[in-house]
Amino acid sequence: MPGNISAAEYRERIERLKLLMAEKELDACLVYGDEYRKENLRYVSNYWPLFERGATLVRQHGEPIVIAAPEGELMCREMTVWDDIRLLPQFTCVTVPDEIEYPQANYTSLKVIMDELRAQGPLRRIGISGIDAMSAPLLKSIEDSLEGAEWVDAGDLLFRLRMTKTEAEVECLRTAARIADAGYRRMIENVKPGMTELELSAFAYGECMKQGAESVPFIVMASGERVRTIIGRPTSKVIEDGDMIMTAIAVQFEGYVATVGFPFVAGTMSDEQRAFIDLLVEAEDIALSKLRPGALQRELVQAVKGYFADRNVTRYDLYPPLHGCGLAEAESPYPDENSEARFEAGMTVNTDISLFGHPHGSNRVEESLVVTADGYESMSALVRTLSANWKKTGAVSVG
16 A cells, blocks of 8 residues: 555545435445546545556445456555455456457456345445546446446546545645656756757656656647647757747656646747746736635636736636646646635645747746645745746746
8 A cells, every 4th residue: 555545544535425425315336447537446446557447336335346357456456445356357458449368367247246236235326437438338338237227427426525635645746746846857957959858858757757756647848839739748859049948747646646837948048038937927926826715716717817918918828727636637626717616725726827829938837736724835846946036036947
């Protein structure tokens, strides 16, 4: 088991899920996940499949059943907090249509599992979390496994549970942010004209893995004219003197993902580029001034968009300036100018203050934060350092 999230916390999550299931009159809930949409499955079981599919079947009485596939069975047993693991042929490799033979697999079937649960009590209404992520044939096989049952979308239950974080979850995000900072620092320290975007991103990848990242889900990277791509991947493009660099690193630690991003320039920075970066730094200061428990989330969005309107750059403002972070790089809340929700202590969020297509550049500032009882805490010491140094010197300095 990883160090920060205890087995007791997973048990507490299941109990909270059962309470929400009771509200929705659900006798059981199947939580689906795979390599690409891992968040909800990992939240309830700590299992993160590789190549294959996975699920956790939560019933009102008894411990959950984890569903896996044969190639990843031992990894599942290594990762998950639950003892009852079943293998299903429908959960084998996600990326191929072929039926793969696993002669040593001890398969069961969904019908056998459902009959077992039905013997313990009624199964009239069952929720599924992850309908949006699973294939139609898999969904049909799940629905066909229990005749006469009503299957309902229960994805909202997991999003509600994940909205606020425990201290253990926040500590995972702090660690992820610290690692992301280290990778980002290496890029700023080593950028120079003549290297490629891929070479620059390699500094971050290497440092993040060295510092203990479980994964680096992405490094957004673009330079020069490519910064208009918004979420471009690094390429073999050669970075030239005066190229603005638009990059962001997402680091995963024990499932939790923090992101860091701050504009910088390779070589000589122009006055126009400096003025553009000023816009983003000032806008983030405005956003942070609105981040506190009890505040309407829309007020933060409105404040940033109002500032951009005053500076006549609204046409380069493409989406809201903040989103949640946790087991996904971007998760709820994702407020807009009309959101009725309020910030709560324990929410973890990312600023994403961005302008794209501006004549003097395209870029963003990203920073992972936790809402506290009296305001917020930045989990990225580097972004705070970069912002403070920028305001003092007009230069991107990590010292």
